Amino acid sequence: MPTFDYVRPDDVAGAVALVSGDPRASYLAGGTTHLDLLLKDRVIETDRVVDIGRLPLRGVSSDDGVLHAGR
Amino acid sequence: MEIMRSSDVDVELTINGHKRELRLDSSVTLLDALREHLDMTGTKKGCDQGACGACTVLLDGRRVVSCLVLAAQCGGREVTTIEGLAPDGALHPVQQAFVRHDGLQCGFCTAGQIVSAVALLDEGRTGSDEEIREFMSGNLCRCGAYPNILAAIREVAGTGGE
Ligand code: FES
Ligand code: FES
Numbered sequence: 001m002p003t004f005d006y007v008r009p010d011d012v013a014g015a016v017a018l019v020s021g022d023p024r025a026s027y028l029a030g031g032t033t034h035l036d037l038l039l040k041d042r043v044i045e046t047d048r049v050v051d052i053g054r055l056p057l058r059g060v061s062s063d064d065g066v067l068h069a070g071r
Numbered sequence: 072m073e074i075m076r077s078s079d080v081d082v083e084l085t086i087n088g089h090k091r092e093l094r095l096d097s098s099v100t101l102l103d104a105l106r107e108h109l110d111m112t113g114t115k116k117g118c119d120q121g122a123c124g125a126c127t128v129l130l131d132g133r134r135v136v137s138c139l140v141l142a143a144q145c146g147g148r149e150v151t152t153i154e155g156l157a158p159d160g161a162l163h164p165v166q167q168a169f170v171r172h173d174g175l176q177c178g179f180c181t182a183g184q185i186v187s188a189v190a191l192l193d194e195g196r197t198g199s200d201e202e203i204r205e206f207m208s209g210n211l212c213r214c215g216a217y218p219n220i221l222a223a224i225r226e227v228a229g230t231g232g233e
Contacts (some may be wrong), residue, residue, distance in 0.1 A: 031144070
């Protein structure tokens with residue numbers, strides 16, 4: 001696997017800020033696809049992995065016809 | 072916020088009740104940290120792709136395939152490996168049952184099977200043969216020891232089976 005910075009932000013806003021402005025950054029959640037297909041097989045290359053696994057992004061809900069993934 | 076530079080990741084985690092501090096490359100998996108950096112070779116590398124379950128360990132009590140978890144992700148968390156199931160050399164009841172039922176042939180998948188089986192009992196997923204098979208389905212056995220693996224788990228669960 002290529003090397004990359006590992007970052008674990010404390011909140012959602014911090015995670016978004018770290019990834020949205022940088023095309024070479026990516027989110028890491030469960031890791032099944034990201035680590036295996038993408039990083040080990042080098043389908044994507046990334047300089048910064050932003051671990052969102054401990055952020056309070058849980059569940060799926062809906063209101064007014066809008067589906068929310070992660071809250 | 073935790074920022075770690077590549078090639079220079081400090082990870083403090085608890086493995087089988089012991090605190091360990093490691094300095095690792097950010098891309099090192101939990102599996103490689105165990106095997107290559109801590110010489111804990113009980114956990115096996117079958118596919119290194121999340122497909123076979125040979126590398127199964129418990130992370131905060133939940134089953135994970137350690138080949139698809141970065142060691143860096145485990146900071147502050149508790150890892151239980153096959154070595155942690157028999158800390159004082161006395162075999163865990165699931166290990167004893169695998170011996171009694173001959174739940175292995177070559178043994179390469181066995182550490183993963185046993186860690187998964189221990190979790191299965193905790194998860195309360197041993198109600199029937201069908202349930203055991205379904206919830207053990209992430210652990211492949213090329214030798215095809217499945218009937219005896221099932222019998223071993225069934226015995227520990229006390230679910231008679233059939
Ligand atoms: S080695 Fe991890 S699932 Fe096969
Ligand atoms: S005992 Fe050989 S792979 Fe399961």
